């Protein structure tokens with residue numbers, strides 16, 4: 001049974017069994033993915049609720065600042081960033097700009113290659129930067145990005161949706177959920193290019209991973 005969560009004002013710790021809102025039914029894996037996915041870990045309702053909480057934390061974290069440049073890490077951060085930035089603009093005094101950076105290190109595997117391929121972004125020299133990333137696993141991607149971006153922005157902060165709590169040596173200013181050490185997909189995250197379009201975070205069956 002999924003744990004029912006009602007407080008989304010701070011990082012939500014997700015247990016192995018997953019979480020849902022009281023108003024949501026017990027979540028089930030969609031029929032077409034029944035042989036590939038173990039379970040729904042975080043429901044759409046919980047993602048939406050936590051994004052509102054994150055937007056409040058970010059607005060407080062950038063108190064006194066008029067405008068931030070949101071640098072979205074592609075491809076995985078796309079859905080999270082799209083929702084977060086719209087809530088930020090709707091509910092806070094911050095103005096937002098949008099930029100992208102593309103990083104990749106997993107390819108079609110379930111483990112990091114250790115080498116992060118990065119594509120250059122627009123000129124963001126001297127701007128207030130919010131780096132938006134979907135997940136921190138080994139921390140290899142964020143380490144490279146933070147080293148690169150810290151020097152450029154005058155005020156640099158990092159927001160991640162999911163953190164497995166295993167990476168060391170990186171600073172996370174805003175964390176959506178702390179999750180167990182399982183391989184997840186959905187809501188922008190993939191395994192070998194699949195599952196990005198799912199509106200919830202799901203756990204991929206271990207036997208499928210290579």
Ligand code: PRP
Nearest residue numbers: 075076104105106136137138139140141
């Ligand atoms: C995934 C994810 C993060 C990174 C996290 O990207 O989107 O960027 O891995 O893992 P790490 O903390 O071990 O570095 P991936 O390389 O799969 O590219 P993608 O976003 O295009 O799927």
